[in-house]
Amino acid sequence: MDPFPPDAPQSLSSGGTSPEQPNDGSAMAASLTGAASSSASTSQAPAAAAGPTVPAACLACRSKHLKCDGFTPCSRCTSSNQECIYVASRRGYKGPRRNTAQNPNKRHASSSPPSSTGVSDAASCPMMLGAPPVSLPTTGFNPAVVLPGTPATTAYAQTPAPLSQMALFRNPFGSSIDQTSMALAAASTGAPPPPTSSVGERCLDAYYHYFFSAHPNVLPKEHLLRFIKDHPGRLDHLVAAMRYIGSLFLDVGPARAMYFDEAIRLAYLPTCPKDGFLVQTLLMLIVALDGSCNQERARQLLGDCERIAVEIGLNTRHFATEHGHGNRVLEESWRRTWWDLFVVDGMVAGVHRMTNFLLFDVPADVALPCEEHEYISGEIPTPMYIEDFDDQLFSGEDREFSSFAYRVAAARNLGRFMRCPPILFPEDENLAKIESLLTNWRMHLPQAKRDDLTKGCQLDEMMFQAHFITHACSILLHQPHSQLDSSPARSVNSCAPHSVVPTGDAFNSHTRHTITAACEISKMVTQAVPLLSHTHFFTCVITLSSIVHLSKWALFYIQDEEDLRQQIRLNIGALGKLSDVWKAAGTAAGQVKGVAQEIYRAKKAQQINPAFWVGFTQEEMISSLNADEGIMAEFDSMLQVVPQVTQPPTTQ
Structure with a gap:
């Protein structure tokens, strides 16, 4: 049915x-x-008493x-x-009747x-x-x-x-x-x-409205419904997972846990076919569990998902053709499924630093995905490959690659950074090589891909993710060699363990790279699009940016302190908004806000010492005091306690 x-x-x-x-x-x-009562009494009376029947x-x-x-x-x-x-x-x-x-x-x-x-x-x-x-x-x-x-x-x-x-x-x-x-x-x-409008329909609509653009690997809705109609029962586990994802954005009561249990149960049935649809089911559950602070369970599913993907040959060029049944949209869906799994594996490894980006070492010759509007419309062009992307500068061919392709390229740069041996010194040649990769990625972006909006001023989520992956990689590369003491933000560990960075006397080039990347991430928060339309991995990227801002703010004196505090406010507000759906964002927001308050109290204590005001003009002193008056109250009001919805059980 x-x-x-x-x-x-x-x-x-x-x-x-x-x-x-x-x-x-x-x-x-x-x-x-x-x-009804008249009919019952009439049936019991003699037939003669009823009188003749009048037609x-x-x-x-x-x-x-x-x-x-x-x-x-x-x-x-x-x-x-x-x-x-x-x-x-x-x-x-x-029809109408007169004289009723x-x-x-x-x-x-x-x-x-x-x-x-x-x-x-x-x-x-x-x-x-x-x-x-x-x-x-x-x-x-x-x-x-x-x-x-x-x-x-x-x-x-x-x-x-x-x-x-x-x-x-x-x-x-x-x-x-x-x-x-x-x-x-x-x-x-x-x-x-x-x-x-049933609960299931509303959850499915919410999936496509909020989540699909961030991880666009399943079939577009029209094609999915047609496939379900033609193959009843085959995609039950996938539909349950999609409804579970959609329920995160809605208030549906016990249906949320029901959808999660149903998706897990059906996905792990011995009779469930190991195919691309199962990979899609596990992939979206991985993202949801990770955003719900269940990172250990998410890593378990990630291992299963990667093993199944490689076993069925999802990483091979011919898989899409052999399993697409002549449907070009379905073929594109298989290509997107592999590359989305590749990117998610890289983001999990990069933001949590607890895995090693396993799929980076798996040979793959899958064609690159097309643009999002082409996928939605079903007008799939002839696909291009990763070697075409790498050789575009030297082949002389003027080719346009999709935003998804630049997202894949950004994840590959992250993988190359993670495969480098430990970079112990700022002069290490491996550091210079990775920075060359990041700089080349930015310099050779087409004009239409330099920001996160399409020509119609709509959010280009694929480029959005590609940009924040690159900024996060820059921070991970340069922060250990910067002169920003990370100890003030040591309690911000919701996404990754604290990494010790010693302090220094001056701002070197690595410090500048780190601060610039952190500021660019904060600037991405200001995009005129709903924050909940982004992948939840943006939560950890904002947290990474906040650690840099807090480390800089903890310095004895900085010239652009007010601008820095505005960026911290911006990050806390974004994390608070994301916490409406993602529990991990609420945890990170609380930690960042707590550290900000500690740094502020320490700075207030320093102001008692007259030596603190050496170098300040009278105007600067008054401005600083006025700005400090309301900052504590503002931090308290920026992030209200968000009631966390009980997450579904994670037992298999």
């Missing part, structure tokens, strides 16, 4: 009410109840609401000397002839009290669960109770029945149910 309900607009046929009945819920309840009443008797004997002319029209006219029944007519019933509380039993099929009204009309219950079709592979505030017609609700157990009420928006009754009526007439 297709786990996605149809997206087309739904309608409700009028199989349950006659157009002659007024749109009044209370009247309908009274009239239907009266009709229809004439217009004169109808207008006066009088019983008609059915003769032509009838006895009432004969006695009153009126024209006796009969018209065909309007039962089932859906004057008494909305009276049921017009003679407005239509009795059913000729012999089926009682209660059985043929599911909206009548006492009708047999109609089961709604359920969708999706997940077990039913009732969520707070979820409509009863969602894919995750239990089958509704029989209508006889439900109270009909008057809807203030003009509907005479509730949504469940509408769904029951629609099911009985064969019409699709009324349009609803």
